[in-house]
Amino acid sequence: MGEKGHAAIVTVGSELTYGLRLDTNTRDIASRLSRLGYTVAEAVSVADDLHALATTLKRLCAAYPLVVTTGGLGPTHDDLTREAAAKSLDLPLERDPKLMRWLESVAARHALGKASEQVFRQAEVIQGARVIRPTIGTASGQVVPTSAGKLVLLPGPPQEMSPMLDEIFGDAERSSTRILRCAGITESDAQVAVQEVLEEHPDISLTVLASPSLVDVVLVEHGHGDDIADAAVDAAAALGSHVYASDGRSLAEVVLDDAAQLGVTIATAESCTGGMLSAALTDVPGSSRVVRGGVVTYSNELKMSLLGVRQALLEQNGAVSASVAEAMAAGAAETLGADLTLSVTGVAGPEGGTDEKPVGLVWFGVAYRGETSSFSRRLPGDRAGVRTRAVVAALDAARKALGG
Amino acid sequence: MGEKGHAAIVTVGSELTYGLRLDTNTRDIASRLSRLGYTVAEAVSVADDLHALATTLKRLCAAYPLVVTTGGLGPTHDDLTREAAAKSLDLPLERDPKLMRWLESVAARHALGKASEQVFRQAEVIQGARVIRPTIGTASGQVVPTSAGKLVLLPGPPQEMSPMLDEIFGDAERSSTRILRCAGITESDAQVAVQEVLEEHPDISLTVLASPSLVDVVLVEHGHGDDIADAAVDAAAALGSHVYASDGRSLAEVVLDDAAQLGVTIATAESCTGGMLSAALTDVPGSSRVVRGGVVTYSNELKMSLLGVRQALLEQNGAVSASVAEAMAAGAAETLGADLTLSVTGVAGPEGGTDEKPVGLVWFGVAYRGETSSFSRRLPGDRAGVRTRAVVAALDAARKALGG
Numbered sequence: 001m002g003e004k005g006h007a008a009i010v011t012v013g014s015e016l017t018y019g020l021r022l023d024t025n026t027r028d029i030a031s032r033l034s035r036l037g038y039t040v041a042e043a044v045s046v047a048d049d050l051h052a053l054a055t056t057l058k059r060l061c062a063a064y065p066l067v068v069t070t071g072g073l074g075p076t077h078d079d080l081t082r083e084a085a086a087k088s089l090d091l092p093l094e095r096d097p098k099l100m101r102w103l104e105s106v107a108a109r110h111a112l113g114k115a116s117e118q119v120f121r122q123a124e125v126i127q128g129a130r131v132i133r134p135t136i137g138t139a140s141g142q143v144v145p146t147s148a149g150k151l152v153l154l155p156g157p158p159q160e161m162s163p164m165l166d167e168i169f170g171d172a173e174r175s176s177t178r179i180l181r182c183a184g185i186t187e188s189d190a191q192v193a194v195q196e197v198l199e200e201h202p203d204i205s206l207t208v209l210a211s212p213s214l215v216d217v218v219l220v221e222h223g224h225g226d227d228i229a230d231a232a233v234d235a236a237a238a239l240g241s242h243v244y245a246s247d248g249r250s251l252a253e254v255v256l257d258d259a260a261q262l263g264v265t266i267a268t269a270e271s272c273t274g275g276m277l278s279a280a281l282t283d284v285p286g287s288s289r290v291v292r293g294g295v296v297t298y299s300n301e302l303k304m305s306l307l308g309v310r311q312a313l314l315e316q317n318g319a320v321s322a323s324v325a326e327a328m329a330a331g332a333a334e335t336l337g338a339d340l341t342l343s344v345t346g347v348a349g350p351e352g353g354t355d356e357k358p359v360g361l362v363w364f365g366v367a368y369r370g371e372t373s374s375f376s377r378r379l380p381g382d383r384a385g386v387r388t389r390a391v392v393a394a395l396d397a398a399r400k401a402l403g404g
Numbered sequence: 405m406g407e408k409g410h411a412a413i414v415t416v417g418s419e420l421t422y423g424l425r426l427d428t429n430t431r432d433i434a435s436r437l438s439r440l441g442y443t444v445a446e447a448v449s450v451a452d453d454l455h456a457l458a459t460t461l462k463r464l465c466a467a468y469p470l471v472v473t474t475g476g477l478g479p480t481h482d483d484l485t486r487e488a489a490a491k492s493l494d495l496p497l498e499r500d501p502k503l504m505r506w507l508e509s510v511a512a513r514h515a516l517g518k519a520s521e522q523v524f525r526q527a528e529v530i531q532g533a534r535v536i537r538p539t540i541g542t543a544s545g546q547v548v549p550t551s552a553g554k555l556v557l558l559p560g561p562p563q564e565m566s567p568m569l570d571e572i573f574g575d576a577e578r579s580s581t582r583i584l585r586c587a588g589i590t591e592s593d594a595q596v597a598v599q600e601v602l603e604e605h606p607d608i609s610l611t612v613l614a615s616p617s618l619v620d621v622v623l624v625e626h627g628h629g630d631d632i633a634d635a636a637v638d639a640a641a642a643l644g645s646h647v648y649a650s651d652g653r654s655l656a657e658v659v660l661d662d663a664a665q666l667g668v669t670i671a672t673a674e675s676c677t678g679g680m681l682s683a684a685l686t687d688v689p690g691s692s693r694v695v696r697g698g699v700v701t702y703s704n705e706l707k708m709s710l711l712g713v714r715q716a717l718l719e720q721n722g723a724v725s726a727s728v729a730e731a732m733a734a735g736a737a738e739t740l741g742a743d744l745t746l747s748v749t750g751v752a753g754p755e756g757g758t759d760e761k762p763v764g765l766v767w768f769g770v771a772y773r774g775e776t777s778s779f780s781r782r783l784p785g786d787r788a789g790v791r792t793r794a795v796v797a798a799l800d801a802a803r804k805a806l807g808g
């Protein structure tokens with residue numbers, strides 16, 4: 001890293017400093033710049049305040065060869081980034097005649113009547129800047145030379161920001177980073193396993209990121225060597241079948257790809273996850289080639305009427321049990337006509353837990369080409385956490401059933 | 405605002421500056437501090453780098469009466485916030501004997517064998533600091549007096565950070581902020597409608613935040629008057645039935661509360677949303693009192709076998725049509741036995757669009773106590789955007805059907 005030097009990111013908007021909105025631009029830009037070899041030294045969010053913004057930009061532009069801002073490029077009086085950037089660099093703002101004509105034509109096309117003076121604020125360009133025309137919206141980006149390097153101004157809405165990021169920085173190869181995505185292993189076990197093999201790879205640093213039930217093992221090459229590919233192979237070997245993807249695919253994508261390759265169709269029968277498992281699968285474009293459908297049987301009546309679960313089973317063992325999970329999976333295979341069916345039945349909480357069946361206990365059923373099996377997990381977390389982890393556990397069971 | 409002065413937030417971690425993880429702590433802390441009357445002047449993310457972190461903390465602690473950090477309080481060599489804070493304030497770190505004993509007992513309880521020297525790094529406290537003991541995890545928080553006010557160190561994992569935030573800052577009333585949550589109205593229409601009534605309320609500022617198909621109208625009182633309640637009433641009147649909540653509830657919660665009050669049960673029949681509508685409803689604790697279940701009929705065969713949609717309808721009008729949406733809703737009422745059933749059938753993309761039925765076209769069916777109706781929307785965005793917007797449109801249709 002560091003070949004291209006240090007960079008800073010500035011996200012502009014009072015909605016960020018009021019805590020009204022989550023900032024995703026910092027992550028997206030930081031990820032892009034890191035992959036290009038920059039070291040992002042700091043990322044700052046500031047309010048729509050001319051003085052504060054100009055002070056921040058002045059400090060960062062003096063310190064770093066690359067500063068990227070998002071937000072504050074629209075037409076309203078709150079949009080102050082152009083003005084603040086000009087002030088911080090001691091450069092004048094000029095109205096770009098080409099941008100003026102374009103904004104006039106856009107206003108005419110949208111029948112906005114009088115294209116107000118406000119709209120034309122978006123034609124103001126810092127002297128010497130390169131203008132990045134928008135493909136979405138009317139806010140242009142700007143690339144401004146600074147004494148230390150350059151200042152890049154991008155609009156705030158992610159769908160407007162992202163194409164400009166592509167245009168300016170290209171779509172970089174992850175040359176110095178590898179991410180091994182794992183399921184069914186804890187963060188600390190993954191850490192220990194990989195740390196050991198990395199003793200052979202002194203230039204590679206390790207970060208382990210955990211989201212509910214999933215672990216990303218991130219390897220970054222710090223030297224100028226080319227050890228990253230070998231390190232990734234060794235780390236993958238240490239992690240074994242816990243690795244489900246090294247190419248950025250999600251667990252649902254891996255399951256769907258494996259199923260498509262085998263010509264297997266999938267269906268779901270959900271209780272506590274309430275449709276989340278089906279939603280995760282159908283989130284993937286083209287999933288209709290594999291996914292037949294699913295049922296959400298929240299009530300016991302529907303478990304009986306839609307999936308043919310026998311009343312005696314529900315009464316003897318309760319809805320959260322191995323036998324009901326298996327009966328749901330087998331019933332779904334019948335009702336929904338799929339080769340592989342997954343069932344989930346558990347106590348998501350916060351209510352409904354007992355000593356015997358506490359909140360977090362989830363039973364899973366898998367029926368695959370006539371064979372039915374089940375397993376249970378005691379999942380930690382609140383309602384959302386239990387549901388999310390249950391979806392991951394079901395998808396990982398599908399991956400294993402398909403031989404992954 | 406500003407009664408309590410300015411504040412800064414620092415989120416620590418190379419996973420943030422590498423862009424590997426989304427920072428939600430800044431939003432959560434900024435929201436809390438704003439409600440308490442602080443003005444968050446800047447929020448900074450920095451890498452796990454002792455020098456960079458100490459420099460940032462020194463600058464911010466000199467400038468602001470309140471600085472809150474998250475992250476870097478764990479046991480590993482990457483956890484540098486204690487050391488950096490001590491350095492920036494020119495104060496020594498001391499091992500707290502009570503914390504040492506507690507960490508020993510935790511290690512013994514978890515049978516970690518030799519409680520390593522690493523673990524005891526978490527007992528290091530800045531001289532003069534108040535220790536905030538963790539309710540989750542082993543990383544303590546610290547509140548350190550500074551010349552300008554105080555520096556608060558909190559752990560990074562949101563579930564560890566959040567209880568400490570409560571303990572230190574209390575659970576503030578939203579004294580100076582009101583949020584009107586709206587559906588079925590565009591960001592700019594909401595802006596225009598509310599701007600007009602705010603002419604009568606000069607101390608109230610307006611921010612309009614849009615997420616797919618939902619708009620939050622945020623009113624913030626800037627003076628020391630007490631005009632916020634009246635302004636919120638006037639704004640709500642201007643927005644009419646588009647306002648679905650002024651108490652922070654989600655649209656799904658409003659639908660479930662309305663249904664529970666009327667004694668109405670709900671079920672869903674989904675095609676393009678693939679379970680997301682059902683997942684959104686069952687995401688709410690206690691939803692099992694209202695939600696019976698749902699079906700995801702991705703294939704036409706399942707629309708026929710599970711919902712009784714006639715083959716002739718599918719052949720004549722296609723799956724994405726008013727008549728199939730209505731037949732799905734009516735069939736779901738039959739199959740799932742609910743008072744109110746919602747159906748969704750559309751083209752989520754990226755494939756499957758035609759000139760007549762383009763990507764983004766979605767038909768909705770509503771069956772309520774024997775009456776069935778349908779409507780369509782042409783929804784913008786990519787696959788995820790179309791699906792998310794379709795869920796919102798279906799929930800808003802349920803709200804209206806229930807008289808909301």
